[in-house]
Amino acid sequence: MVTELYKTFDAQFELDLIDEIAEVGKFVEVSAGEILMDIGNYIKSMPLLLSGAIKVLREDEEGDELLLYYLEQGETCSVTMACCMGHTKSEIRAIAETDSMIVMVPVQKMEEWMAKYKGWRNYVFESYHNRLNELLNTVDSIAFKNLDQRLVDYLKKKVEVNNDNRIRNTHQEIAYDLHTSRVVVSRLLKKLEKMKKLALHRNYIRVLDL
Amino acid sequence: MVTELYKTFDAQFELDLIDEIAEVGKFVEVSAGEILMDIGNYIKSMPLLLSGAIKVLREDEEGDELLLYYLEQGETCSVTMACCMGHTKSEIRAIAETDSMIVMVPVQKMEEWMAKYKGWRNYVFESYHNRLNELLNTVDSIAFKNLDQRLVDYLKKKVEVNNDNRIRNTHQEIAYDLHTSRVVVSRLLKKLEKMKKLALHRNYIRVLDL
DNA sequence: ATAGATCTGTGTCTTTGGTTACCGTAATCC
DNA sequence: GGATTACGGTAACCAAAGACACAGATCTAT
Numbered sequence: 001m002v003t004e005l006y007k008t009f010d011a012q013f014e015l016d017l018i019d020e021i022a023e024v025g026k027f028v029e030v031s032a033g034e035i036l037m038d039i040g041n042y043i044k045s046m047p048l049l050l051s052g053a054i055k056v057l058r059e060d061e062e063g064d065e066l067l068l069y070y071l072e073q074g075e076t077c078s079v080t081m082a083c084c085m086g087h088t089k090s091e092i093r094a095i096a097e098t099d100s101m102i103v104m105v106p107v108q109k110m111e112e113w114m115a116k117y118k119g120w121r122n123y124v125f126e127s128y129h130n131r132l133n134e135l136l137n138t139v140d141s142i143a144f145k146n147l148d149q150r151l152v153d154y155l156k157k158k159v160e161v162n163n164d165n166r167i168r169n170t171h172q173e174i175a176y177d178l179h180t181s182r183v184v185v186s187r188l189l190k191k192l193e194k195m196k197k198l199a200l201h202r203n204y205i206r207v208l209d210l
Numbered sequence: 211m212v213t214e215l216y217k218t219f220d221a222q223f224e225l226d227l228i229d230e231i232a233e234v235g236k237f238v239e240v241s242a243g244e245i246l247m248d249i250g251n252y253i254k255s256m257p258l259l260l261s262g263a264i265k266v267l268r269e270d271e272e273g274d275e276l277l278l279y280y281l282e283q284g285e286t287c288s289v290t291m292a293c294c295m296g297h298t299k300s301e302i303r304a305i306a307e308t309d310s311m312i313v314m315v316p317v318q319k320m321e322e323w324m325a326k327y328k329g330w331r332n333y334v335f336e337s338y339h340n341r342l343n344e345l346l347n348t349v350d351s352i353a354f355k356n357l358d359q360r361l362v363d364y365l366k367k368k369v370e371v372n373n374d375n376r377i378r379n380t381h382q383e384i385a386y387d388l389h390t391s392r393v394v395v396s397r398l399l400k401k402l403e404k405m406k407k408l409a410l411h412r413n414y415i416r417v418l419d420l
Numbered sequence: 421a422t423a424g425a426t427c428t429g430t431g432t433c434t435t436t437g438g439t440t441a442c443c444g445t446a447a448t449c450c
Numbered sequence: 451g452g453a454t455t456a457c458g459g460t461a462a463c464c465a466a467a468g469a470c471a472c473a474g475a476t477c478t479a480t
Contacts, residue, residue: 085339135345139352146437147437183460382427
């Protein structure tokens with residue numbers, strides 16, 4: 001696992017910092033579908049993603065969901081970080097999209113390293129920057145695009161994140177992520193199939209050319 | 211103006227830091243409606259808001275707009291900050307909602323202070339935190355709420371930010387902020403008027419009880 | 421005062437997407 | 451093997467909001 005740590009952060013972190021992370025960090029392996037963090041949880045450590053992908057989503061009072069974005073290798077969840085620092089409850093739910101390796105770093109260290117390591121400061125900033133931009137994209141998507149386009153974007157992203165052009169999800173699961181209904185998703189997928197952009201099967205979709 | 215600086219940041223910044231800001235910062239007064247920053251601009255300094263309010267909005271390729279959030283006293287625009295640090299173009303437009311006083315701080319100082327002052331680090335983090343939360347609220351709003359509710363929320367916020375229960379805007383202007391059409395806004399406002407929640411006039415709306 | 425521009429109200433129609441209902445088929449479970 | 455459940459296809463209907471058209475009111479400029 002420490003190897004993974006070096007591989008992922010060698011370029012941006014000081015060696016001393018990597019050693020410190022290896023020392024105090026808790027390494028965790030999770031499998032696809034596991035909930036890493038839920039709305040209302042208190043958070044005492046922040047996750048650095050060594051491999052795999054995590055999906056981050058938002059839920060309203062009625063339990064309606066919406067996918068916000070994915071975290072990929074080397075990234076961390078700024079929303080979580082923000083919660084840590086503010087000692088507030090999590091505002092989001094994080095679920096492993098694929099099997100993933102994570103190192104959990106206690107919050108106190110976070111602050112300490114901020115003063116001590118430039119590499120860490122930059123990393124934390126860049127994370128915030130990236131998350132803000134992802135959130136802006138999410139806003140754009142739901143504000144300016146219609147469902148057809150959002151679905152296509154969603155499928156593309158899914159193929160990229162999973163590195164597999166078979167999407168192993170039911171229409172209902174896709175509907176949850178896009179915050180719409182199963183019937184609507186089926187309808188639009190059928191349309192895309194007729195346009196030869198994908199092939200529909202039970203429990204999976206083969207993406208041909210989006 | 212320096213008085214304003216002390217008044218606004220006394221509680222959270224070290225005295226030395228405030229002195230440094232006073233020294234290198236450029237004080238600017240803007241009047242309502244002035245564009246502070248536009249999409250595509252390069253940014254070399256970040257704004258600290260001493261008084262007034264700034265509205266921050268997003269635009270898509272077709273020129274459709276959407277209000278993201280307001281900045282109020284003591285706040286700064288993290289999206290701008292993110293652009294500064296990343297040396298990328300602005301992703302957003304910022305317009306003075308009311309007459310405002312601002313101090314502009316050069317980016318280089320930002321990094322320097324980050325290592326030097328704990329108060330500054332905390333401030334910058336808290337800003338990111340606040341902006342992320344505002345953006346999450348925006349997402350919630352457009353994803354989960356219908357236009358009726360969004361309009362009511364918008365009007366409430368407007369009253370609060372301007373500290374005036376007369377909203378001096380045309381229906382068209384409101385429609386731009388909510389990314390909808392003038393006709394729809396007129397329709398919904400009329401409905402609210404019939405419910406005695408507000409009184410409609412030419413060029414302004416008096417909010418009674420939302 | 422007159423002409424033009426701006427703002428608001430309203431009726432009608434269309435589109436997008438959500439809802440309900442029902443069916444066939446594939447998987448699963450005794 | 452028969453019952454049950456999960457998944458996907460499809461039709462019919464509905465609701466929210468956007469598009470268009472036009473009228474009346476009010477403001478502005480000359």
